Amino acid sequence: MGPRERGGNFRGRGSRGRGGRGGARGRGRGRGGSSRFGPTRRFDGDRLADKDESGSGESDGIAEDEHDEEMDETVSEDDEEEKLSARPYMTLLQSFNDSRSSVPKAKRRKLEHPESRQRAESPSPPSEEEDAGEKRPEDVDQVDEEEDPTIGLDEQPDDGSDSEDEDAMTDPFDVHFAHPDELAIAKGVKAAKDGEWATKRAMVQSLRATMMAPGSECSFDAPQPASGLDDFNLKQKLKETAGKKMAKLDEAQKAVMPLLFDYRDVLHCDRTVSNSNSLRQAACLHALNHVFNSWLLVHVELTCQRTRDRVIKDNYKLAKDGEDTELELRDQGFTRPKVLFLVPTRNSCARIVNIIRDLCDIDQQENRKRFDESYIEAESNFGRDRPADFRDLFEGNDDDMFRLGVKFTRKTIKYFSQFYNSDILFASPLGMRMAIGSEEDKKKPDFDFLSSIEMVVVDQADGLLMQNWEHVEYVFEHLNQQPKDAHGCDFSRLRSWYLEDWAKYFRQTIIFSAFNTPELSELQRLHCHNWAGKVRLQPEYPGVIQQLEIKAKQTFSRFQSVSVDKDPDARFEYFVSAIVPTLVKRAKDSTGTLIFVPSYLDFVRVRNYFANSPAVDSVAFGAISEYTDVPEASRARSHFLSGRHRVLLYTERAHHFRRYQLRGVQKVICYGLPDNPIFYKEISGGYLGQSEQDLKIEPGQGTVRVLFSKYDVMKLERIVGSRRVGRMIQERGDTFDFI
Known part of the structure; x- marks a missing residue:
């Protein structure tokens, strides 16, 4: 079945799209993105890293880029015809191309001509735009590393390489992605589509586990x-480096890592300041192992012999049997990015990137200086009087x-690589939404770079x-769509399964949160369809x-609400009817009353009531x-302390x-x-x-x-206890008192 029958919504253009540019500098006051990533928005730090900007190993990266330019003109016209006739999928797809398109063709390795590696010396011919003197961004799907000469046709698999088939029976990556049980997948995908999930409850360490399949x-x-x-089935190099950083697993890692490496969706609702680094290490190790497993044709230095054997084995089969054979090797996705990290601040991103760098143990880092300048602030923003969870989230660069x-x-490791040419993407929800764009923009949204995401870590x-x-919901809605x-x-x-449009049923979603909320539960229900199951x-x-460390009478009053959408009105x-009359009747005693309102919409409603209702004319109030x-908040706090305002309205997000x-x-x-x-x-x-x-x-x-x-009920359980x-x-x- 050809790509028109199974490939989904393609425009039939063989050209590669131009992706957005990763990262931003400072606090994102510039304009972001490349032509695909949003209308004329471009961040100052989001340009493609093509030049040496210091940092270890950057000169090496430049040499690789220059080498790639020299290798563009590697194939003669006869070779190009030979390639097209040997690949009916690409022939059909490229037959739809506009003859006027000036986008260069994708670079391909000629497996049947290993000697072409020595003939790749002349640069690629310039496009029409380049002839006109216009500087255009490099094709974002182009792999600009020089090809690894050790992985070629002339290299044959070792005698023991057939053991890979045996390993596939136990390696979770092979079981879930590479060689899954087709019958089990078909049943799981059908049940997930129909919304049929079976539930089982158990204990994992000290955590209550709700397992759904x-x-x-x-x-x-x-x-x-x-x-x-x-x-865990780790790559050898990762096992060596992780063994130094994670020599002894803590309780959080022991509980969550078996679920991560089994490729199940995980909603972990016990993230704390103390275990945050442990959970990040576990997720980063799993993400790196997945990326290295996915490198079947990306020519990088593969120190893991089993993965290296797989590459050699596949290439050897193609070359030995000829490209006109019926041999099928299904080992790729639509685009290169495989892992997406969604985090709230640049500082959080920097911490995760540093963990990945340490686990890789790679000395050469291209554009590392620019990354440090854009994402890391050495000076502390807050004093030690701020709570630990506040400093954990907002310390450093909080953009x-x-x-x-x-x-x-x-x-x-190359930072600021173009999205289509990246292995791992890091973004805040706002940054990713602007990278995708919207229908209101002059240019159409581009989310093809999310089509082959196989792991999301929130x-x-x-x-x-x-x-x-x-913004989070918007990003998840655009994951694993068939590219245009x-x-x-x-x-x-x-x-x-990419052709079947089943990618979302294979994607693993990992969410770390300090607590569960209806929004997180709904996110897992609507967007986590993993055929391997999910766990909370x-x-x-x-x-x-x-x-509370003080003596205070705590009265919990329950009111009746018929439905979720009617809950704000009932509240x-x-x-x-029950609270305001007490404030009015005892106006003198109401001094120093703080009214905490979690929702901003409820806050506006209550504030308008205090401002406009005659029933509370005698109650002076402030609002934050x-x-x-800041100046207005300072005045409100001062008036509240002095008693000029007897009531102060205060929102949860202001406190956050x-x-x-x-x-x-x-x-x-x-x-x-x-x-x-x-x-x-x-x-x-x-x-x-403090008032005492x-x-x-x-x-x-x-x-x-x-x-x-x-x-x-979720909020109440955390306050009063599960029992x-x-x-x-x-x-x-409807009234419960605690002293």
């Missing part, structure tokens, strides 16, 4: 905790607008929730109501949201981004519960405790009032 019953059990790196391509060559998802979550252009793809070696890991929550009606500028040290708080009213249980401790315990010291209030006089409904939450949701009583 497509079909009528869950086909896998909770894995045994890992004992060490020997439990949330960036995208970066990273490429591995023979002996080099780190610090709880931080992304405080940004614009729609060919981008130099060799369809004769494309894996069959959550801890048993002891609750934080006993951890507001309960607040107006995430959109309040600013962590204001509010003083003068004597009563706390939680219009809704925060997602982050740490916020409850800081607001209910920290603020009241500043205002000399007698201990135990502070009070906390919380509004909740049955739809707040109490069921009773508070189901019992007839």
Whole structure:
């Protein structure tokens, strides 16, 4: 079946698209992207790294680029005709090309003519645009490393190379991607399409595991905790370098790594500051192992003998049997990028990149100096008085607008590589959305570079929730779509499940978050269709109501809500009828009342009520949201402390981004519960405790009032504890007091 029958929505153009440019410099005030990545937006740091910008090994990268230019004119016209006739997929695809197109053809290795490697000396002929003197970006699908002379036709597989077929029975990569069971896949994909998922619950270390598999019953059990790196099928070089960095696995790694290396989707809801580096190491090691497994035809230095044998074996088969044979080798995707990291800030990106660099143990880094200047800030932004989770997220360069391509060559890590020429992509959700573009832009959106993503790692998802979550959903909606252009793809070696448009059923999604939320659960439900199954890991929550370190009466009031969409209205009606009258009746006693409102939409509604309703004319109030500028927030805090404003409205996102040290708080009213249980401790315990010291209030006089409904069960569990939450949701009583 030809590409028109199974290949999906291609325009029939054999040219390779021009991708966006990874990364941004400073705080993204420039304009980003190349022609494909968004309308005229281009970041100053997003240009293609073609020149030496210092850093170890950069001169070596330049030599490789110059060598590639010399190798462009490697084939005569007869050779080109020979190549086209031997590849019916590409012949058919290129027959659709506009004869006026000036885009150069994809470079191909001539397997049947190994001696052509010595004849590749003259440069490629210039295109029409180059003749006109216009400087255009290099083709983004072009692999600009010099070809590895050790992997050629003249090299034959070792006698033991057939053992690869035996290894495929145990290697998770081969089982999941390279040689999967077609019957099992067909059943799993059909069940996933129909939304049929079987669920099983178990314990993984100290975490509660909810395991889901497509079909009528869950086909896998909770894995045994890992004992060490020997439990995983790692490339030899990775095993050596990781053995130095991860000699002894900690509890978090022992629990999560068996699931990662089995290629199951994972939603890990117990990410903390203490285990964050361990989880990143596990994800980075798995991502690198996957990328190295995927390098079947990318000519890099392969120190792993088994992968090297696979390359030699495939090339040898093609050359030995001739290209007119019916031999099929399905080992490629549409485009090169295979792994996508979504992280909230440049500093988070830099930490992950450094872990990958250390695990690779590669000395030569092209454009490393520019990367350090754009992503790393050596000076500390905050004092030690800020909480650890705040510093973990915002320390260093906290810019949330960036995208970066990273490429591995023979002996080099290349930063700022073009997307179509990268192995791993790093981006914030906002940066990736701008790279894709939108229908409103002058140029059509380009998301073909996401067509062959086989692994997505979302780190610090709880931080992304405080940004614009729609950007995350937008990125996931554009993953694994069939590309509109060919981008130099060799369809004769494309894996069959790419042609079937089943890529999203093979993609592994890994999400690390400090806690679970409805948004994360919905993301896993809507966009995680892995035929191998998915797992959600959550801890048993002891609750934080006993951890306030002060004596305070905490009253939880449950209101009735008929549905999720009616919940905001029911909450507001309960607040107006049950809470506001107390504030008005005891106006003098309402001094120092902090009203914590998690949602900005609810905040606007409550603020307008206090500003316009005659019922609260006697209550002076101030307001601080995430959109309040610093001078205005300072005035509101000062008026609240002095008593000029008896009530202060405060949003969750303002606390997340600013962590204001509010003083003068004597009563706390939680219009809704925060997602982050740490916020409850800081607001209910920290603020009241500070007031006891500043205002000399007698201990135990502070009070906390919380509004909740049955739809707040996830938040409530983290606050009151897993053992109490069921009773508070189901019992007839609607008021619960804790002292």
